[in-house]
Amino acid sequence: MEDVGVVGWAQTRYGRALVDETPQSLIYSAVTGALDSSGLSIGDIDAVIDAGSDFLDGRGISSCVTVDAMGAQFKEESKVAGDGLLAAIYAYMRIASGLFSSAVVVAYGKSSESSIRKQTRTMAEPFYLRSLGLDALSAGALQARSFMRQYGIGPDACAAVAVKNRLAGVKNPHAQLRKEVTLEQVERSPEIMSPIRKLEACPITDGACAVVMAEGGIARSISARTAWVTGIGHSADAYSPGVRDLHRAASAKRAALSAYKMAGVNDPLSELDLLEVSEFYTYQELMLYEALGLCGEGESADILKAGVTGPGGRTPVNPSGGVLCANPLVATGLVRLAEASAQVSGRAGDLQVEGARKALAHAGGGLAMQTAACIVVER
Amino acid sequence: MVELARGQEDAREPVTEVTGAMDVVFKHSYGEHYDRFYREMRDNKRIVGIKCTRCGGVLLPPRPYCGKCYAPTREWVALSDEGSLLTYTCVHLPFIGQPTDPPYVYAFIMLDGADVQFPHMLGEIEPEDIEVGMRVKAVWNTDRKGTLHDIKYFRPV
């Protein structure tokens, strides 16, 4: 199998509603930015893998529309209807197989163009859950309570995740929300769906992200600072939230185990220098501590409180501020890979975790974290 | 719990389907390039294209990049509202979203000065008299709103 490295990445600006941008203009700026940062040009690229949601886009088979903007004319182009991190896994496999030598991965979303609440409601199938109007937020809220009750996690622990991530986001030039919040502000923000409060939910974000991946020979020839992909994993739990142990992120655990096994990571807490995870709501980051192997069952609030996952901690989680600071839906997980790659290659600027060599990027999808994808990158 | 034996269901009518309706309204941003394109049509009755910085091709609709070269575009170019008919179809079938009742004619036109085809409709001509290659010219609406329908249709010159 070929070595595969992440050699370039770029994020567009993010905003609640980028009315002066089309999906195409966002894609073009992300892809050209990622190519520039890699030192490769579009002519060097074999494959383009994109992630988008036709429903969010309001366009059928949207990749037909976005081909030009992605630089995919007459290249091997294919689309993932899911988070962009999954697109990165597809690109990894294409290159690892030896059939392709390089790929552009791009993901984008303009959640502002329609109603995100109506959009996530369609994730519920029409025969059962949809009749209740169940959407991503309400499914998340049901899971939050189940998790908090199972392990005696207090609302203050969840709120503390928002405080930690929003503070980190202040230093992130890409973040949509760059203002810190206090514990009191989080706990006094309106309860939008109990137990989730307004400041515990991610914002609605327009934007795009792209990464460039290449096989070892190319990566070594263009840069001495490649983020090598050493582990991948993805996993899907049962569709119906009703049949799952809601207090466990079982698919994230499986995805991480695959990635860790491949990367030879035995103890993530001591071997990883940081993690970038997809926490759409505060409680999810705590659940992920457990699922991604940073702590034992029910210990997530303890390691957060002890500062293990905070800035300067043993294993910082979301030094970028995470999804609570920007959620360019569909690109959300790919952003985690861009941030993790920047960290392990020492190019994270103000966000740099000192001496970072190995990191995990995580993406979540579906109602109440049904699916997960993980990638380990290292220097 | 009461076990129900087969054939003992108390229901008489089968439950067959649920009506699904999507009422999602989209506000698609035009962005910088469409904004200029449609403003020119509305305010100046002018069709504008944009030039690729690499191949020099004049593209419609205007966009930030040339898909063929994957290079940025820069220079705006005013095009003629006259051109040659490249292909057409006469629509007889009614369907949702039509701009007018059938029969009517869709056409691809190469405007003078452009390098890509412009999609629109033909008018003031019977379908049997249309010929590929014929010269056509835009007929502008008086009440223009900044859409493709600021042009009523193209008519033979």
Ligand SMILES: [Zn+2]
């Ligand atoms: Zn060109």
